[in-house]
Amino acid sequence: AQTVTQSQPEMSVQEAETVTLSCTYDTSESDYYLFWYKQPPSRQMILVIRQEAYKQQNATENRFSVNFQKAAKSFSLKISDSQLGDAAMYFCAYRNYGGATNKLIFGTGTLLAVQP
Amino acid sequence: EPEVTQTPSHQVTQMGQEVILRCVPISNHLYFYWYRQILGQKVEFLVSFYNNEISEKSEIFDDQFSVERPDGSNFTLKIRSTKLEDSAMYFCASRGLAGVRTDTQYFGPGTRLTVL
Numbered sequence: 001a002q003t004v005t006q007s008q009p010e011m012s013v014q015e016a017e018t019v020t021l022s023c024t025y026d027t028s029e030s031d032y033y034l035f036w037y038k039q040p041p042s043r044q045m046i047l048v049i050r051q052e053a054y055k056q057q058n059a060t061e062n063r064f065s066v067n068f069q070k071a072a073k074s075f076s077l078k079i080s081d082s083q084l085g086d087a088a089m090y091f092c093a094y095r096n097y098g099g100a101t102n103k104l105i106f107g108t109g110t111l112l113a114v115q116p
Numbered sequence: 117e118p119e120v121t122q123t124p125s126h127q128v129t130q131m132g133q134e135v136i137l138r139c140v141p142i143s144n145h146l147y148f149y150w151y152r153q154i155l156g157q158k159v160e161f162l163v164s165f166y167n168n169e170i171s172e173k174s175e176i177f178d179d180q181f182s183v184e185r186p187d188g189s190n191f192t193l194k195i196r197s198t199k200l201e202d203s204a205m206y207f208c209a210s211r212g213l214a215g216v217r218t219d220t221q222y223f224g225p226g227t228r229l230t231v232l
Contacts, residue, residue, distance in 0.1 A: 033219050043205055045223035103161040104221060
């Protein structure tokens with residue numbers, strides 16, 4: 001069974017600085033998707049960024065980028081120029097490619113604090 | 117931009133009562149999901165639904181739970197006899213079949229269920 005591990009329960013960053021959140025996963029599949037979701041205090045789940053495993057190029061969305069290392073099964077999220085609104089719980093998630101088993105498997109989350 | 121909606125935002129019920137949580141997925145989406153998040157814990161998959169039937173369910177999704185798509189727009193989760201441990205945030209999500217970003221599940225804002 002696939003698993004997702006986030007080893008940093010909490011992280012803190014100064015406003016305008018850069019922070020990296022770690023995520024590792026375990027799977028025997030070769031095709032899959034990886035996601036980072038943000039959950040602010042409102043508890044809504046907001047998609048931050050996604051990566052297809054078959055793509056070697058790391059995904060980027062404005063200030064958010066990932067470092068996807070397929071062989072190491074690592075998928076870290078880098079937030080550049082951190083803003084106060086980035087403070088939230090961040091969840092890493094995995095999904096198999098195709099088939100009926102398309103559920104998301106989440107990690108335990110990293111709580112990010114942004115200091116002014 | 118289309119979004120998933122959920123009602124009610126907060127439901128308080130007595131133990132043993134039946135509750136129905138409602139979701140309106142994005143209109144052209146064909147895969148529907150329910151997830152649960154107990155306070156302070158990670159998001160857990162409950163069930164996925166496609167083509168008017170359950171495609172996968174977790175061990176949490178026992179006989180007390182059921183899902184239904186009663187019409188072309190709503191997707192419901194019913195808990196027949198609520199227990200204290202059912203208190204959680206329940207998220208609905210949907211995913212498209214064709215078009216852009218079909219691999220991504222879009223989440224609703226959640227329903228907070230409190231069982232007393």
